[in-house]
Each structure stands twice: as C-alpha cells, then as structure tokens.
Amino acid sequence: MSSTNGDRQPVAIEVQGLHKSYAGVTVLDGINISVKPGEIFLIMGPSGSGKSVLLRQIAGLETPTAGQVRIDGMDPSLEETRDKVALALVFQSGALFNSMTVFDNLALYPREHRLHTESVIREKVMEALQMLSLTKAVAKFPSELSGGMKKRVAIARALVMQPQILLYDEPTSELDPIMGATIAEIIASLRKEIAVTTIVVSHDRDLAMTIADRVSIIMHGRIKTEGTPDELRASKDPEIVDFLNPTINLENPRFRNMEASNE
Amino acid sequence: MTVLTRFFENIGSVVLLATRAFSHLPSIGRQTARVIEQCHMIGYTTLPIVTILSFFIGGVLALQSGISLQDFGARQFIGTLVGESMARELGPVMAAILLAGRVGSAITAELASMKVYQEVDALVTMNIRPERILVLPRIVAVLLMMPILAIVAVVIGWLGGAVVCQYVTMIGVDWDLYFQSLKEFLTVKDVLGGLIKAEIFGIGVVLVACNTGLRTRGGPREIGLSVTQAVVQSLILILVMDYFITRALI
Numbered sequence: 310m311s312s313t314n315g316d317r318q319p320v321a322i323e324v325q326g327l328h329k330s331y332a333g334v335t336v337l338d339g340i341n342i343s344v345k346p347g348e349i350f351l352i353m354g355p356s357g358s359g360k361s362v363l364l365r366q367i368a369g370l371e372t373p374t375a376g377q378v379r380i381d382g383m384d385p386s387l388e389e390t391r392d393k394v395a396l397a398l399v400f401q402s403g404a405l406f407n408s409m410t411v412f413d414n415l416a417l418y419p420r421e422h423r424l425h426t427e428s429v430i431r432e433k434v435m436e437a438l439q440m441l442s443l444t445k446a447v448a449k450f451p452s453e454l455s456g457g458m459k460k461r462v463a464i465a466r467a468l469v470m471q472p473q474i475l476l477y478d479e480p481t482s483e484l485d486p487i488m489g490a491t492i493a494e495i496i497a498s499l500r501k502e503i504a505v506t507t508i509v510v511s512h513d514r515d516l517a518m519t520i521a522d523r524v525s526i527i528m529h530g531r532i533k534t535e536g537t538p539d540e541l542r543a544s545k546d547p548e549i550v551d552f553l554n555p556t557i558n559l560e561n562p563r564f565r566n567m568e569a570s571n572e
Numbered sequence: 573m574t575v576l577t578r579f580f581e582n583i584g585s586v587v588l589l590a591t592r593a594f595s596h597l598p599s600i601g602r603q604t605a606r607v608i609e610q611c612h613m614i615g616y617t618t619l620p621i622v623t624i625l626s627f628f629i630g631g632v633l634a635l636q637s638g639i640s641l642q643d644f645g646a647r648q649f650i651g652t653l654v655g656e657s658m659a660r661e662l663g664p665v666m667a668a669i670l671l672a673g674r675v676g677s678a679i680t681a682e683l684a685s686m687k688v689y690q691e692v693d694a695l696v697t698m699n700i701r702p703e704r705i706l707v708l709p710r711i712v713a714v715l716l717m718m719p720i721l722a723i724v725a726v727v728i729g730w731l732g733g734a735v736v737c738q739y740v741t742m743i744g745v746d747w748d749l750y751f752q753s754l755k756e757f758l759t760v761k762d763v764l765g766g767l768i769k770a771e772i773f774g775i776g777v778v779l780v781a782c783n784t785g786l787r788t789r790g791g792p793r794e795i796g797l798s799v800t801q802a803v804v805q806s807l808i809l810i811l812v813m814d815y816f817i818t819r820a821l822i
Contacts, residue, residue, distance in 0.1 A: 370693050391699040398697045404690035418698045421705070470698065 317473045319346040319506040320381035320394055322367060327376035329362055336362050338530040340376070349500055349507040351521035353514075355552065359530045360510040361401070364478050367508060368398045380474065394474065397467035401479040403459035405451040411438070411462050412447045415469045437465040440502075441495065457488040464495060468503070475499070477509040481516055489513065493520050514553055518542070526552065582805075586783045589703060590775075593711055593782075596704040603709050610713030614675050615720055622670055626725040629662055630654055630732025638736070638743035650745050651753035654733035656762055663726035664766045665814055667718070668773030672806035676781040679710060680802035683785025684795040692786065707782045711775060718774035719767050726766060730754060765821045772813060777806045 324342040328335065336359045344350040354360050365371045366378050369385030383390040405414050415434040419425050425433065438444045441461045451459060460480060467475055477496065481489035493513075497520040500507055511517065517524045518538045525535040526549060534541065534549055544550060600607070633654050641647045683706060686692050695702050737745040784802035788794050 365693075368693075368697055370696060388699070388701075391697075396697060398694070400690050400694060402690060404694040406691055406694070407685075407689075417700070421698070421700045 317395055317471055317504070319504050320473050321346050322350075322474065322506060322508065323377075323379040324363070324367065325377050325379070327363070327366060327378065328374045329359070329366060329371070330374050336530055337366075337373075340527070340530075340532060342525060342532070342535075344506060344508060346506050347500070347504060348522045349496070349509065349520055351517045351524045352508065352510045352527060353512055353517050353524055353552075354527035354533075355512065358527045360512075360527055361478055363527070364398070364476055364508065364510045368396060368476055370398075395470055395472045396474045396476070397470045397472035398476040399460070399463045399467050399478065399480060401482060403451070403463040405454075405459060405462055405466070407451050410448055410450055411443065411454075414451070414462065415466050418466070418470045433469055437468045440468065441465045456483050457485075457491070460484065460488075460492060461495070464492075464499075468499070471503070472505055475505045475507045477507070477511070479511055480509060481511060481513045489516070492516075496520055528552075582783070585787065586779050589707060589783050589786070590711075590779055592701070592703040593707040596701065596708050599704065600708060600712060603705065603712075606705065606709035607712050607716075610709050611717055613678070614671070614710070614713050615717030618670060618674055618717075618721060619724060621674060622667055622721050622725050623728050625666055625670060626658070626663065626728040627732035627735075629666060630658055630729030630734075631736040633657055633662070633729070634733035634736040634743065635740065638740070638745065642743070647743065647745055648749055649753055650733065650737055650743070651750040651755075652757045654750075655730055655754035655758045658726045658729035658733075659758060659762045659766045661766070661814075661818075663729055664722045664770035664773060665810065666729075667721040667725045667770055668777060668810045669807065671714075671718070671721070671774060672777045672781075672803055672810065675714075676777045676806050677799045677803050679778065679781040680785040680788075680799045681795060683782055684788035684798045687786055687788045688791060688795060702786060706786075707779075710778050710782060714774040714778045715771060718770045722767055722770035726763070768821070769814065769817050772817060773810050776809050776813060780806045780809060 322342070322344040324340055327337055327340040329337040340363060342350070352360050352363060362371075366373050367380075367385060369378075369387070369390065372386050378385055380390060380394050380396065383393065385391075385394075385396065405411075406417065409417070412434055415437060416430050419430045419433065424430075435444065435447070438447055441464060443458065443461055443465060446454060446458060446462065451462070454462065464480075480492050480496065484492065493516045496507065496509060499505065509516070509521070518541075521538055523535065523537055524541055526533045526541070528548065534544060534546065536544075541549065541553065544553075634650055637653045638647060638650050641650060641653070683692075686706070692702050692706075695705070734747055734750045737743050737750045738747050781802045784798050784805070788798040
C-alpha cells in the first residue's frame with residue numbers, strides 16, 4: 310500500500326442526537342460525536358453499553374431511530390454515500406467470506422468495482438498481505454486461520470479498499486496480549502501510512518490509552534465523558550476511575566451488586 | 573406481529589428482493605462464473621434424485637392406472653394417462669418439490685449463515701449489493717436449469733411407465749402400444765405448459781429461499797428454523813401456484 314491512500318482523503322464524521330431503540334428498548338440515547346479527518350477516535354464502554362450498535366449506525370448498516378449520522382455531510386445508509394466515500398469496517402468476528410480463500414477475500418472489492426486489472430489487483434492484495442505479514446496465508450481458507458490471523462486478514466481486506474474511513478469493532482477481543490498489542494500497532498501505523506479517519510470500538514484500556522487521539526466512554530447508551538487519553542487518566546469521576554482501573558474486591562464482589570445497579 | 577402481517581411482510585420482502593436482483597441484470601455478464609457454479613448446484617447435482625424419483629412415479633402411475641383402466645377395458649390408454657400426467661403436472665411439480673428440498677434448503681442455509689456471521693454486512697460495507705452477487709446468479713441459474721430438470725423428469729417418468737407396462741404381466745401393454753397412445757393425445761401445448769410451470773416454480777423456490785436466508789437473525793438455531801421455514805413455504809407456494817397456473821393454462 311502506498312503512503313498515500315490513492316487520491317482519497319480522510320473525511321469527518323458527525324453523530325448528532327442519535328437515539329436507537331429495538332422493540333421499545335433504548336440502546337443509544339442522545340449520542341453526539343464529532344470525529345475530525347485523519348483522527349483516531351476510540352469509543353470505550355462496558356459490555357452491552359451500545360458501542361457496537363453505534364458503530365453499525367456510523368457504518369450505515371442500520372438507521373437511527375432518531376438523530377443523524379453524517380459522513381462528509383452525507384447519510385452513510387444511502388448507496389450514493391457508499392459510492393462517494395470508501396468506508397471499511399473490520400468486524401469483531403472478521404466476517405471473512407468462508408467460501409473464498411484469503412486472496413479472493415481481499416480481491417473481491419477491487420474486482421467487483423472493476424478498480425484495476427487482475428495483475429494490479431494481485432499486486433495490491435500481496436502488498437496488503439505483506440504489510441500484515443500474511444503472505445503465507447494467501448491460499449488458505451478462513452477456517453484454516455487462527456483468531457489473530459483472521460483479524461489481520463480482515464484488516465488487510467479493509468486496506469485493499471483504500472478506505473477514507475476505517476472502523477474497527479473490538480479489534481483486540483479474544484486475542485492474547487501480544488497479538489492485541491500487534492493489532493494496536495497496526496492500527497496506529499496505518500494512520501501514518503494511509504490517510505484515513507479511524508474509529509475503534511473497544512473496551513481495551515491499553516489500546517485506548519496508547520493509540521487514540523481522543524476517547525469517548527459510553528455507559529448505559531449515553532456518553533459519559535470524552536477527552537484525550539491524558540484527560541481521561543486525570544478524571545476523578547468514580548465510574549470512569551473504576552472502569553479504567555478496576556480493582557478486584559473479593560470482600561465485596563461487583564457481581565453481587567450488579568442486578569441492583571442495573572435496576 | 574400477527575400471522576397475517578408476517579405473511580404480507582414476507583410477500584413484500586420477496587417482491588422487493590426480486591426487483592432489486594433484476595435491476596442488476598445488465599451486469600450478469602460479469603457474473604458468468606457464479607452462474608455456472610449455481611447451474612452446477614441447481615441442475616447437475618439435482619439431476620440424479622429427479623431421475624430416480626420420476627422413474628418410479630411414472631412406474632407407480634402406470635401400475636395404478638393400469639389396474640383401474642383394465643376394469644373398463646381401456647388399458648390401451650395407459651400411455652396417454654401417464655404421458656399427459658407427467659408432462660402437465662407431475663414432472664414439473666416433482667422437479668420443483670425436489671428443488672425446494674435439495675437446493676432451496678441449501679441456499680437458505682448458506683445465506684442465513686452469511687447473514688448471521690456478518691458476511692452480508694461485510695458486502696454492504698464494501699458497497700457490493702448482496703442481491704447482485706448472491707441472488708441474481710441463482711435466479712438466472714434456475715431459469716436455465718429448471719426446464720432441463722422438468723424435461724428429464726417428464727421423459728424419465730414416461731420411461732418408468734413404459735417399463736412397468738412392458739414387464740408387469742398383469743398390465744400387459746407392450747412398449748409400442750404405450751408410446752403410440754402417449755403420442756396420439758399429447759400436444760406441444762401440454763409439454764410447454766409443464767415447462768412454464770417449472771420455470772415459475774423454480775423462480776419462486778429460489779426467491780423464497782434467498783429471502784428467508786437474508787432475513788435470518790440470531791444464531792445456529794435460527795439458521796435451522798429458517799431452512800425449515802423456507803422449505804415449508806416453498807412447498808405451499810408450489811402447490812398454490814400450481815392450481816392457479818393450471819387454471820390459467822386450461
């Protein structure tokens with residue numbers, strides 16, 4: 310992949326007053342986020358807080374119940390927006406096409422959009438695989454890959470798209486600490502190597518504090534706080550402090566009080 | 573949601589899916605490989621079961637009708653009865669039922685898995701319409717393969733009837749008499765009517781299978797439920813459509 314992202318420039322993302330509910334149950338309640346072009350923006354929060362749902366609204370896979378998401382001023386759920394803005398989403402599970410080899414997974418986007426000749430596609434796919442140390446996996450099927458490799462292939466597939474926006478859903482979950490750190494390094498390196506606006510959804514504190522320009526913490530469907538990693542570290546809010554530095558208290562375990570706090 | 577609302581929602585969803593898929597028809601030339609792959613799955617792999625089943629259906633039809641017609645002294649018309657029944661009704665219907673059970677269920681299982689494991693979402697984020705690469709090649713393949721399956725079903729059914737007539741002594745209608753009576757009353761319209769039915773059934777089965785697969789939410793249990801639902805809906809659809817197409821063709 311070249312150091313520039315073709316002639317594509319990173320774009321801004323605006324989320325305004327977003328509400329999302331399913332069958333009357335509110336999952337997101339008045340979310341406002343503004344991501345600058347080229348920024349790495351991290352969305353953190355406990356499990357079930359609505360992080361992945363928010364990412365699906367940003368990716369245009371679902372439409373908000375109220376409020377709006379704008380990518381470069383356009384609605385991401387519209388086909389015209391996808392024609393104009395290249396957006397790639399790295400799914401938590403990888404979402405690789407199981408019936409295709411790693412090569413075909415990566416080549417699908419440029420082939421379907423007739424972006425290059427077959428030889429140029431091969432070159433670009435191999436370049437992306439090389440960047441993520443995956444050249445040996447080129448002929449393998451997703452079922453033959455480890456969890457970490459699947460995540461890296463998913464990132465490589467996103468890179469071939471030369472995206473202006475790169476969204477990651479829990480990129481370090483289910484990975485060992487070394488592989489988690491490797492993925493974090495990849496995300497940070499990619500921002501330098503290709504011009505891209507990045508949004509990462511994660512509850513990995515180390516990832517957030519190391520690579521993010523800004524972090525937003527969502528709790529119970531609302532934004533609890535937003536700031537730089539340093540600002541979050543300095544936060545005195547007990548919920549934020551507890552979320553970022555949880556202590557294991559065997560005398561008064563959290564799970565005993567969980568139900569009461571959920572009510 | 574009431575059963576009726578769900579029923580109409582399903583119909584609307586199938587119509588929408590068909591419209592979206594056909595809107596990509598101009599790009600079908602670029603999907604030749606996918607169409608060939610689907611032709612193999614829909615046509616070639618279904619052929620053995622269609623052949624076996626049709627042979628025995630033709631045979632049983634000849635056996636049952638042979639005994640009854642003997643009572644009226646009309647056993648020379650067994651060929652006509654088997655010939656017309658297979659061409660107008662049993663050939664296309666049996667081919668469609670086997671398509672629903674064998675291919676429809678596989679399509680639903682595949683697309684439902686792709687949906688549940690977010691492969692369909694991945695296509696959408698890549699700006700590749702699932703209707704274009706997942707649905708349209710299957711529709712085109714079934715349009716190409718269904719007449720072949722129906723013709724094989726009809727001809728093999730005739731042969732099954734002929735073998736029974738020839739070798740079951742209590743019927744005692746020889747090969748020549750059987751085919752003579754078959755040819756005497758069978759018209760091109762009968763065969764064409766059967767092929768039209770087969771085409772409509774085929775498109776219906778594929779659309780129901782694709783729609784059910786792409787609407788699946790949940791996990792492995794829901795994938796199984798979707799497969800069952802697609803097969804049941806297809807079978808009902810085939811029989812309901814059969815009545816109305818037959819009425820229209822008469």
